[in-house]
Amino acid sequence: MAGKKEEANIKAYSQNFTTMTPGPFAKKMRTCVIFQIIRFIIINLKMLVVVSKSH
Amino acid sequence: MARLVVLGGGVSGHTAATFAAKWLGSAHEVVVVTPNAKWNWIPSNIWVGVGQMSKEEVTFDLAPVYAKAGITYKQAKALSLNPEGNATSNKPFVTVEFTAAGKEGTTENIEYDYIINATGPKLNFGATPGLGEGSNLGEHTVSVCTADHAVHASHELEKCIQKMKKGERQKFLIGTGHGMCTCQGAAFEYIFNIEHELNRAGVRDMADIKWISNESFLGDFGVGGLHMKTMGYAVSSKIFAESLFTERGVDWIIGAHVNKVESGKAHYELLDGTMGEEEFNFSMLIPPFAGVGLKAFDKAGEDITATVFAPNGFMKVDANYAAGAYENWKASDWPKTYQNPTYSNMFACGIAFAPPHPISKPMSSPNGTPINPTPPRTGMPSGIIGKAVAHSICDRILKGENAPLHEASMANMGAACVASAGKGLFNGTAAAMTIYPVVPDFEKYPGTGRDTDYTFGEIGLAGHWIKHILHHLFIWKAKLKAGWTLIPE
Ligand SMILES: Cc1cc2nc3c(=O)[nH]c(=O)nc-3n(C[C@H](O)[C@H](O)[C@H](O)COP(=O)(O)OP(=O)(O)OC[C@H]3O[C@@H](n4cnc5c(N)ncnc54)[C@H](O)[C@@H]3O)c2cc1C
Secondary structure, X not given: OOOOHHHOOOOOOOXXXXXXXXXXXXXXXXXXXXXXXXXXHHHHHHHHHHHHHHO | XXXXXXXXXXXXXXXXXXXXXXXXXXXXXXXXXXXXXXEEOHHHHHHHOOOOOOHHHHXXXXXXXXXXXXXXXXXXXXXXXXXXXXXXXXXXXXXXXXXXXXXXXXXXXXXXXXXEEOOOOEEOHHHOOOOEEOOEEOOOOXXXXXXXXXXXXXXXXXXXXXXXXXXXXXXXXXEEOOOOOXXXXXXXXXXXXXXXXXXXXXXXHHEXXXXXXXXXXXXXXXXXXXXXXXXXXXXXXXXXXXXXXXXXXXXXXXXXXXXXXEOOEEEEEEOOOOEEEEEOOEEEEEXXXXXXXXXXXXXXXXXXXXXXXXXXXXXXXXXXXXXXXXXXXXXXXOOOOOEOOOOOOEEEOHHHEOOOOOOOOOOEXXXXXXXXXXXOOOHXXXXXXXXXXXXXXXXXXXXXXXXXXXXXXXXXOOEEEEEEEOOOOOOOEEEEEEEOOOOOOOOOOOOOOOOOOOOEEEEEHHHHHHHHHHHHXXXXXXXXXXXXXXXXX
């Protein structure tokens, strides 16, 4: 099979044909601990701003 | 001495009662009326429902916490309100029925100066034939709405996993059990936790997993969808949701009103009016929510329930209930102070207040069946509203009855939602999302209705760690442990 594994769930002519799908790099970054520690800090800071804007 | 009675010791009522007790001190009395002996951190029921947490990890006894806070605790459920008193007294009171062992069925009238209705939802399983009776779950599906339901769900899931291990293919159907449901987020989180668990158990290839919901598009979540900033684009939640479902091999049915459930089969009507049915071996369908059915009577004993409550049983507050068609909806329709318009010492917070209208576009099938999500009032707004209402009441008790009320409109408030998939610290991921404001304000933010600097979402370990931390933080806060007031709602 020459196709890419991560694209295999998209089915021709079905309701999911129009969606985007993550490639291996995007998937890898989700569990890359160093990258996620940085994201953890950024998401927390953003959430804190949302919380402070909400009170 | 003034007395504040809080009905409901859930996310909103517990927040209101504990802050009120702290602010009022021992000079005034705070009474909590709630039927359960235990507090439940409901968002973590998802992990109980896949066997990754025990009931004990998501619940704790309320009595010692209220004793520590100086709160009078009545393990009872409210039945009716007499906001004008009765023939013999002008003092408003609430009639409650005890649920605690040994006192079941006995009633008491509790007088109040101020009252907060934070009774949350009635889980209205009975609205869909076969889904259950009244607020009781039926035998064909499971639920994760209470900790006990979630324990039962995990046992049923385990049975399916065992069958798959023996080579028997299983069908999973997760979503909403009626055309007028809210809480799609919980079902969304549950479906991906199930998918994760099946992978972990090595049986994913033996499972067909399908989503069914009343959303007109995937990613509506009852808030009409949202746009998230990513790679320089403001991208619709529809794209993200469809992407996630596709990636995990989960099929979907949307715009569906589940109108009947039988053993192993759900019947539904779609927005285009067609009827369908879906078979399942395991199904978790969120029930529609209604108010818990409190009644209200005037001084003469006449029923004034329709004055105090909306037809869906939620309490009327300072919302604009006459906004009409969705083209006329405005952010300012949403309540700010949560004060009942008829009785100024009565407030409602959390799920118990009647929203002015949905957030998602109202839709119905050609047969006239309404099929659209009703507005969610998730944990963060419920907590913030509870605190704001407590603040207003405390000010009125301490500074005088004309003290200005505090405001907490969902059109000026954000919500943070973290939908996990799996629980392990390095193998679970989560979709972390913030939305600001919850109710879109198309005048302030033309186009998307939201501030896309603060409306964002991403999948990864980071969100998953946040979910873990939130679990412990919120239980810590609810137990009133050291520094609890510093933890935001
Ligand atoms: C499975 C699930 C997962 C969820 N996950 C998330 C999440 O990840 N993030 C999030 O923000 N939100 C989540 N939510 C939503 C969140 O749980 C609710 O927004 C929140 O609980 C609402 O708070 P509340 O106080 O209005 O209602 P509740 O927390 O339901 O509290 C209502 C209380 O009133 C009591 N009561 C009922 N009837 C009476 C009566 N007659 N008299 C007195 N008391 C009464 C009930 O026993 C209960 O204690 C989830 C919901 C579910 C079901």
